[in-house]
Amino acid sequence: MKYHEFNTIGIGVAFSPNLKANIYEASRLAIFFESRLVLIHVGDRSNEKTEIIKSHLMPFIDRELDYEILFVPGDPVSVILDSVERENIDLLLLGALQREKFLQFYIGTIARKITRKASCAVLLHINPSVQRVPCKHIVVNGMKSDKSAETIASAFYVAYKLGTDRLTIVEEISQDEVAVKVEDDKSLRKSALIRDKLRRRESNRVKKIIQEVPQLFKKGVAVTSQPIFGRRGYSIGHYAELVRADLLILSAPGKSGLRDRIFPHDNEYILKELPTDVLILP
Numbered sequence: 001m002k003y004h005e006f007n008t009i010g011i012g013v014a015f016s017p018n019l020k021a022n023i024y025e026a027s028r029l030a031i032f033f034e035s036r037l038v039l040i041h042v043g044d045r046s047n048e049k050t051e052i053i054k055s056h057l058m059p060f061i062d063r064e065l066d067y068e069i070l071f072v073p074g075d076p077v078s079v080i081l082d083s084v085e086r087e088n089i090d091l092l093l094l095g096a097l098q099r100e101k102f103l104q105f106y107i108g109t110i111a112r113k114i115t116r117k118a119s120c121a122v123l124l125h126i127n128p129s130v131q132r133v134p135c136k137h138i139v140v141n142g143m144k145s146d147k148s149a150e151t152i153a154s155a156f157y158v159a160y161k162l163g164t165d166r167l168t169i170v171e172e173i174s175q176d177e178v179a180v181k182v183e184d185d186k187s188l189r190k191s192a193l194i195r196d197k198l199r200r201r202e203s204n205r206v207k208k209i210i211q212e213v214p215q216l217f218k219k220g221v222a223v224t225s226q227p228i229f230g231r232r233g234y235s236i237g238h239y240a241e242l243v244r245a246d247l248l249i250l251s252a253p254g255k256s257g258l259r260d261r262i263f264p265h266d267n268e269y270i271l272k273e274l275p276t277d278v279l280i281l282p
Contacts, residue, residue, distance in 0.1 A: 001212045003153035004121055004281050010038045010089035012080050013053060013069075018095060020056045021128035026093050027060035028132060029123075030067070032161050037067040038087045042079045045071035077113050084120050091121045095128065115280065124278045135162045139240045140249040142169040142206050142225070147251040147281075149209045154281055155249045156217035165220060168243065169210075170236050171202035171227045199227045241275035249279045 011026040013019065023039070030037035039053060053069055054061075061067070070087075072079045084092055094111040115122050127133075140155035142148055152169060159167050206225045210218070228235050240248040250270065270278060 001153045001214070002150045003157045004090070004150070005157070006033045006035050006091040006121065008038060008087060008089050009033065009035045009091045009093065010040060010080075010084060010087060010120075011093040012076070013039045013041045015049070015052070018128050019052075021130050022093070022095060022125070023053065023056040024060075024130050024132075025125060025128045027057060027065055027067075029091070029093070030065060031060060031063055033091075035066075035091075037065060038083065038089060039067065039069045040080060040083045041069070041071050042074065042076045043071060044073055076110050077117070080114050081117055084118055089120050091123060092118055093123050093125060095125055119282060121282055122280045124274060124280070126274050126277060133246070135159075135164045135246040137166040137168070137243065137245045138164050138247045138249060139168045139170055139236070139243065139245040141172065141236055141251065142202075142209070143172045144202070144205060145251065149212070151249065151251040151281055152206070152209050153213050153217075156213045156221065158247070158249065158279065159221050160217040160219075164246075166222050166224075168224045168226050168245070169206050170239055171206060171225065172235050173198050173202065173227055173229050195229065202227045237270040237275045245276050247277050247279060248275060249281065251281045 006029075009026060009030050011022060013023065026037055026039070029035070039057075041049065041053070043049075049071070050069060057065065057067060068087075070083060072083065080092070083089065092114070094114060111124065115124065138155055138159050140152055142152050155167060155169075158164070203225050210223065226239070228239055236250075237248070248270070
């Protein structure tokens with residue numbers, strides 16, 4: 001079964017108050033995934049900058065971290081996206097603002113511009129930490145699509161690498177599929193029967209996918225299948241927040257354009273109001 005592997009991890013390095021925490025988060029992930037780490041600073045090289053970055057990397061260099069520091073002047077979005085292609089980056093870490101204001105969201109911060117255009121997986125971190133916060137619970141979108149099997153398998157791969165012991169696969173079911181106006185007891189029973197049928201359908205589909213996931217990735221992981229009804233994107237984001245998930249995994253809907261800015265696709269609801277750390281797979 002196909003799944004996304006992260007052989008090269010990238011992170012944009014800015015000299016902000018979160019510099020150390022961001023480097024620690026990226027370095028830990030590189031160690032967990034046995035990956036090469038590429039640190040990208042948008043700006044000119046200097047000995048002082050290099051030494052600051054290396055000082056934060058030192059605990060991980062001692063653990064044989066494979067890394068490279070790039071200094072590239074230019075537009076931040078262009079530099080990061082070009083570096084992703086040039087360095088064959090599989091996973092890009094970005095800092096993100098939680099509860100972003102509506103106007104700021106649609107104008108677009110650097111993180112969201114990159115998220116919409118990057119060809120690799122993107123991990124949006126809302127609370128980077130120097131001290132590791134274990135990833136205990138992953139929620140993954142298992143909604144039926146041509147990407148769902150690969151997305152679910154990738155979630156198991158991530159859980160295995162991070163030592164996560166709980167994985168919930170959420171099947172978002174649109175209210176349109178119920179399509180019954182509840183007016184009396186008869187229509188209420190009909191609506192309940194349709195919902196039950198949809199739940200069984202989704203549960204059986206997901207079980208078949210899980211059977212194909214490598215056994216190694218499933219070892220020690222408690223797996224739950226959870227159908228939910230509601231507005232796609234919004235519903236799973238709300239669910240991840242409700243169960244206090246540590247990571248929400250989604251698949252990208254495709255390249256965004258002007259129409260997406262006006263009529264947001266499913267994931268835009270999540271990007272607007274991040275419920276937790278979010279991993280978006282290409």
